[in-house]
Amino acid sequence: FLPSLASALRQEAPQASLSNVSVDASQVAAALESRDIDMAIGILKPQHRGVRSQLLFKERYMAISSKDWSPTPRGRGRTLSPAQLAQANFVVVSPTATFHGSVEKMLAGMKLQDRILVRPRHFGAIAELAQNTDLLCIVPEMYARELSQRVQLQMWTIEDAPVYEVNLVWHSSTEQDSDQQWMRGVIERLFTRN
Numbered sequence: 001f002l003p004s005l006a007s008a009l010r011q012e013a014p015q016a017s018l019s020n021v022s023v024d025a026s027q028v029a030a031a032l033e034s035r036d037i038d039m040a041i042g043i044l045k046p047q048h049r050g051v052r053s054q055l056l057f058k059e060r061y062m063a064i065s066s067k068d069w070s071p072t073p074r075g076r077g078r079t080l081s082p083a084q085l086a087q088a089n090f091v092v093v094s095p096t097a098t099f100h101g102s103v104e105k106m107l108a109g110m111k112l113q114d115r116i117l118v119r120p121r122h123f124g125a126i127a128e129l130a131q132n133t134d135l136l137c138i139v140p141e142m143y144a145r146e147l148s149q150r151v152q153l154q155m156w157t158i159e160d161a162p163v164y165e166v167n168l169v170w171h172s173s174t175e176q177d178s179d180q181q182w183m184r185g186v187i188e189r190l191f192t193r194n
Contacts (some may be wrong), residue, residue, distance in 0.1 A: 001041055004190050012186065015143040032171040039188065040168040040178060043102050046169045053167045054184070057193040060163050061103055062144045063088075063156040064126075071156075079157045080136075082110055087135050091118040103138050106162060129150045164190075189193040 002020055009016045023031045023040065029048035031037045046053045063080060071084035080088075090112070092103045107113050118135060120126070123143065130137045130153045139147075144155050168187050172181040 001187075001191065003189065008186055008190060012183075013060060026171065032169065033173075034094070035171075038174065039184065039187070041168050041191070042166065043164045044167050044169050045090075045165075046167070049183065051169055051174045052172055052175065053169045054188060054192075056166050056168055056188065056191045057142075058163050059140050059142060059166050061138050061158060062141045062161075063138055063158055064144050064147065065128045065154045066131050067134050067152055067154060069134060069154065078155065079159050081159050085110060085112055085136075085158065086115070088136045088171060089117045089134070090116050091120065091126065091133075091135045092116050093123050093126065094119040094121060102164060103155075104184070105160075107138070107178045110152065127153075 002018075006018060021037055023037060023081075025042065025043060025044060028037075028044060028097060029040075029046065029051050030069045032051060033048075034039070044053070045105065068109070071080055072087040073083065075081060075084055089108065092107070104116065108117065118129065120129070123139070126137050126139060126143075127147060127150075129135060130147075131151060136156070138158075144158070147153070148155055168184060168191075170180065170184065
């Protein structure tokens with residue numbers, strides 16, 4: 001989100017500043033209420049009083065790999081079956097952020113959590129890990145598609161991968177704040193998709 005949002009802000013509000021803060025998903029409501037953060041984007045299901053939300057899009061996780069990687073047993077197409085996933089080893093980004101744990105929950109549901117071999121704290125190393133190892137990197141589809149435009153890699157759909165809702169959330173105390181309304185409008189314009 002950050003590159004697109006920063007680019008829009010530089011064009012539309014060049015004096016605006018933006019801070020990207022990592023907040024554990026369980027603490028988002030409290031951080032919004034205390035005004036430690038203005039809003040959050042992520043796989044969030046706000047159920048706290050005073051927290052508002054807007055669905056931006058639905059997301060799923062995909063696998064990315066080097067151009068040389070191929071699944072075992074070999075399949076057809078770009079969809080990985082549970083049997084193929086069971087033969088692979090994974091990289092899963094594990095930030096303390098608004099989507100923490102969802103990939104690991106998906107893999108645990110497939111009984112594959114013991115196949116996670118690398119857990120970086122940030123997405124910065126993903127391109128090199130995907131290109132230079134025999135590991136599958138499990139990442140959000142939006143990130144996989146953006147990365148594949150810049151880096152030579154393969155993208156794989158994961159059979160039966162759950163679909164998640166990515167929401168913009170904010171506190172009702174900022175509902176009428178014109179700056180907050182404007183920023184939410186920019187985020188909705190940039191990232192809402194059907």
